Amino acid sequence: xxxxxxxxxxxxxxxxxxxxxxxxxxxxxxxxxxxxxxxxxxxxxxxxxxxxxxxxxxxxxxxxxxxxxxxxxxxxxxxxxxxxxxxxxxxxxxxxxxxxxxxxxxxxxxxxxxxxxxxxxxxx
Amino acid sequence: xxxxxxxxxxxxxxxxxxxxxxxxxxxxxxxxxxxxxxxxxxxxxxxxxxxxxxxxxxxxxxxxxxxxxxxxxxxxxxxxxxxxxxxxxxxxxxxxxxxxxxxxxxxxxxxxxxxxxxxxxxxx
Numbered sequence: 001x002x003x004x005x006x007x008x009x010x011x012x013x014x015x016x017x018x019x020x021x022x023x024x025x026x027x028x029x030x031x032x033x034x035x036x037x038x039x040x041x042x043x044x045x046x047x048x049x050x051x052x053x054x055x056x057x058x059x060x061x062x063x064x065x066x067x068x069x070x071x072x073x074x075x076x077x078x079x080x081x082x083x084x085x086x087x088x089x090x091x092x093x094x095x096x097x098x099x100x101x102x103x104x105x106x107x108x109x110x111x112x113x114x115x116x117x118x119x120x121x122x123x124x
Numbered sequence: 125x126x127x128x129x130x131x132x133x134x135x136x137x138x139x140x141x142x143x144x145x146x147x148x149x150x151x152x153x154x155x156x157x158x159x160x161x162x163x164x165x166x167x168x169x170x171x172x173x174x175x176x177x178x179x180x181x182x183x184x185x186x187x188x189x190x191x192x193x194x195x196x197x198x199x200x201x202x203x204x205x206x207x208x209x210x211x212x213x214x215x216x217x218x219x220x221x222x223x224x225x226x227x228x229x230x231x232x233x234x235x236x237x238x239x240x241x242x243x244x245x246x247x248x
Contacts, residue, residue: 037193037207069161069242073197073228081205083161083226083242098246100224102207104197118193118207122222122246 008070008082011105011112016063023053023061029114036117049117062089064096078107079115088121098122132194132206135229135236140187147177147185153238160241173241186213188220202231203239212245222246 018025030036030046037043043052065086073081082103087096104116142149154160154170161167167176189210197205206227211220228240 033199035195037195040191040193066247067164067244069164069244071159071161071228071240071242073240075157081226081228081240081242083224083244085224085244085246098222100207100209100244100246102205102226104205104228116195116197116205118195118205120191120193120207120209120224122209122224123190 004070004072004080007105007112008068008080011103012065012068012082012084015103016065019053020062023056024050026050026053030117031113031115034114034117036119038119039121058090060091063087063099064089073104080105080112085122128194128196128204131229131236132192132204135227136189136192136206136208139227140189143177144186147180148174150174150177154241155237155239158238158241160243162243163245182214184215187211187223188213197228204229204236209246 027046027050030049032045034046034049035044036049036052038052043049063086065084067085069083071081073079082105084101086099088099089096099119099121102118103114105112106115151170151174154173156169158170158173159168160173160176162176167173187210189208191209193207195205197203206229208225210223212223213220223243223245226242227238229236230239
């Protein structure tokens, strides 16, 4: 699954680089039918998702990816499921937070957009 | 998304009850096209997936679910994505392990089977 791993890896790198540099630019990765569940809160549509992400109460954030796993999510369409675990460093805190995030990517015109996005912090 | 949450909740309860009581019985939840990525190892097909799960080196295991989130994974089919985080208690160890797991469930004859399954332990 080399191709899928490469696509997933590029997506994950691009997503978190964009998130950590200027997260309002993530809007182009979502569509009106996209869904985000963020710490249990359900948000639908690109505009509302970006509004939610921008409103998160930190100025500075860094995602450090520990694992990324990808699988094709369909036998007929080139969609893929990407599961990420890692650490979140917020406002230079010395105590990073564990997180897990799942993306379901659907193909569109030679690229992909995020149809499903589920984010959780993992408290010990 | 009350229906989806109910279906996801029932699935998650049933999956981990079966895993923790006799995991060889999980085979009925997978099909030949099903995929499991377990700590980075890729396994395909119901028989190989069950063989992998049965071979895990513990006698006694308990999954304690902390969070479960579900979303429809398609605009056209009643498939769903379920993301779980929780604690794994292995052989009565006093130190439970954090885990995260994603299931992609596809409908089949009034029920669902697991098409995608990605499991990771989350080390601090």
